[in-house]
Amino acid sequence: MKFTIAVIPGDGIGPEVTNQAKKALNAVADTYNHVFLYKEAQMGACAIDETGNPLPEETLNICKKSDAILFGAIGDPKYDNNPTATVRPEQGLLRLRKELGLYCNVRPVKAYDQLIANSPLKEEIIKGTDIAIFRELTGGIYFGIKELSDDKQVAFDGCSYSVEEISRITHLAFQAAQNRRKKVTLVDKANVLETSRLWRKTVTEIAKKYKDVSLEFLFVDNAAMQMILNPKQFDVILTENLFGDIISDEASVIGGSIGLLASSSIGDKSALFEPIHGSFPQAKGKDVANPLASILSAAMLLEHLGLHEEAEAIERAVEKSLVLGITTEDIKNKSNFSASTSKVGDFIADYISNQEDSNLNFMNIHAGQSTII
Ligand SMILES: NC(=O)C1=CN([C@@H]2O[C@H](COP(=O)(O)OP(=O)(O)OC[C@H]3O[C@@H](n4cnc5c(N)ncnc54)[C@H](O)[C@@H]3O)[C@@H](O)[C@H]2O)C=CC1
Numbered sequence: 001m002k003f004t005i006a007v008i009p010g011d012g013i014g015p016e017v018t019n020q021a022k023k024a025l026n027a028v029a030d031t032y033n034h035v036f037l038y039k040e041a042q043m044g045a046c047a048i049d050e051t052g053n054p055l056p057e058e059t060l061n062i063c064k065k066s067d068a069i070l071f072g073a074i075g076d077p078k079y080d081n082n083p084t085a086t087v088r089p090e091q092g093l094l095r096l097r098k099e100l101g102l103y104c105n106v107r108p109v110k111a112y113d114q115l116i117a118n119s120p121l122k123e124e125i126i127k128g129t130d131i132a133i134f135r136e137l138t139g140g141i142y143f144g145i146k147e148l149s150d151d152k153q154v155a156f157d158g159c160s161y162s163v164e165e166i167s168r169i170t171h172l173a174f175q176a177a178q179n180r181r182k183k184v185t186l187v188d189k190a191n192v193l194e195t196s197r198l199w200r201k202t203v204t205e206i207a208k209k210y211k212d213v214s215l216e217f218l219f220v221d222n223a224a225m226q227m228i229l230n231p232k233q234f235d236v237i238l239t240e241n242l243f244g245d246i247i248s249d250e251a252s253v254i255g256g257s258i259g260l261l262a263s264s265s266i267g268d269k270s271a272l273f274e275p276i277h278g279s280f281p282q283a284k285g286k287d288v289a290n291p292l293a294s295i296l297s298a299a300m301l302l303e304h305l306g307l308h309e310e311a312e313a314i315e316r317a318v319e320k321s322l323v324l325g326i327t328t329e330d331i332k333n334k335s336n337f338s339a340s341t342s343k344v345g346d347f348i349a350d351y352i353s354n355q356e357d358s359n360l361n362f363m364n365i366h367a368g369q370s371t372i373i
């Protein structure tokens with residue numbers, strides 16, 4: 001089959017990790033006889049440098065015409081360290097999400113058995129953790145009216161949610177729970193925020209239609225604590241934009257590294273796939289960033305295109321890289337061995353193409369080495 005995939009590498013480590021995801025997709029295309037037509041587009045700091053606009057119209061058009069979008073990350077210290085800059089890389093990503101209506105961001109969190117020792121959390125706490133975070137992505141405080149008083153002494157970020165915005169992601173979260181362990185936890189701050197009270201009321205109503213799914217409520221401050229104390233209590237977490245952003249980075253500690261967490265952002269017409277991490281500027285160009293979040297995002301992309309077997313092939317290759325310890329330094333194994341970003345990508349692509357044979361090639365490279373390959 002033939003698909004058009006918009007590729008937005010972005011800034012920092014975005015291009016490096018996206019390249020590895022493309023290697024995995026190319027291996028899938030060769031192995032399963034598909035054609036992936038990549039349309040590369042700019043967004044973020046690199047787009048500002050080139051065009052003055054963090055989301056050029058051309059990028060938006062390429063995305064609208066594609067079957068799916070693979071995105072790396074945006075962001076650059078020259079903007080992070082300049083709070084008065086009025087044009088910012090993040091505006092590009094936020095506008096893209098809004099323009100494409102990508103309201104449902106799903107962030108799977110799981111504790112891989114091979115990496116349990118890498119987590120600072122105890123094995124008995126994290127072993128078996130399997131959570132799907134459903135984060136609302138086009139509403140809330142990230143999209144509210146922003147103001148700074150004329151004397152620059154007072155700043156304002158508005159937060160609003162409509163019943164419609166809450167309802168559409170709530171249905172998707174409950175449908176996902178029906179195919180999982182049948183539990184939804186709504187994470188909010190309904191003891192304080194009016195928007196959170198609307199979330200509780202709306203979600204409670206919708207829950208009545210899904211009688212096989214139980215609904216629990218947690219205030220976000222408590223949820224942040226429970227994520228560390230007892231993550232196995234969670235199945236599907238449903239939450240608003242800001243809270244979902246924060247608790248998903250926190251949850252990545254369970255998996256051993258944020259460099260492992262992939263995501264899908266789904267709307268009625270478009271779908272985008274990206275790691276949950278940012279542009280990790282300290283690692284830019286060093287070939288050390290973990291590409292697995294990007295590679296697993298490519299697997300989610302294939303799943304979205306209906307290519308289930310192909311998605312599984314990527315997931316199996318990722319599992320194999322973890323079993324063999326062919327991993328970047330953020331999750332290096334006990335032998336202190338770590339592979340570079342590109343070598344991990346090579347292994348994944350090779351394993352998809354050749355399956356069992358690739359073990360041998362990489363076991364040889366792996367044997368007796370303690371430095372980056
Ligand atoms: N979706 C996006 O494009 C996002 C962009 N950002 C932007 O990224 C820039 C940096 O933000 P930070 O807060 O430092 O977040 P970050 O996610 O880029 O990095 C935080 C830390 O996570 C670890 N990390 C991240 N990605 C990794 C990877 N692939 N492999 C191994 N370790 C990894 C590193 O220890 C790093 O110091 C900022 O400009 C920010 O606005 C932040 C989050 C999301």
Ligand SMILES: CC(C)CC(=O)C(=O)O
Pocket residue numbers: 090093094245276277
């Ligand atoms: C960079 C922000 C716009 C968003 C973010 O941190 C995220 O989506 O994880």
Ligand SMILES: [Mg+2]
Pocket residue numbers: 245246249276
């Ligand atoms: Mg984030």
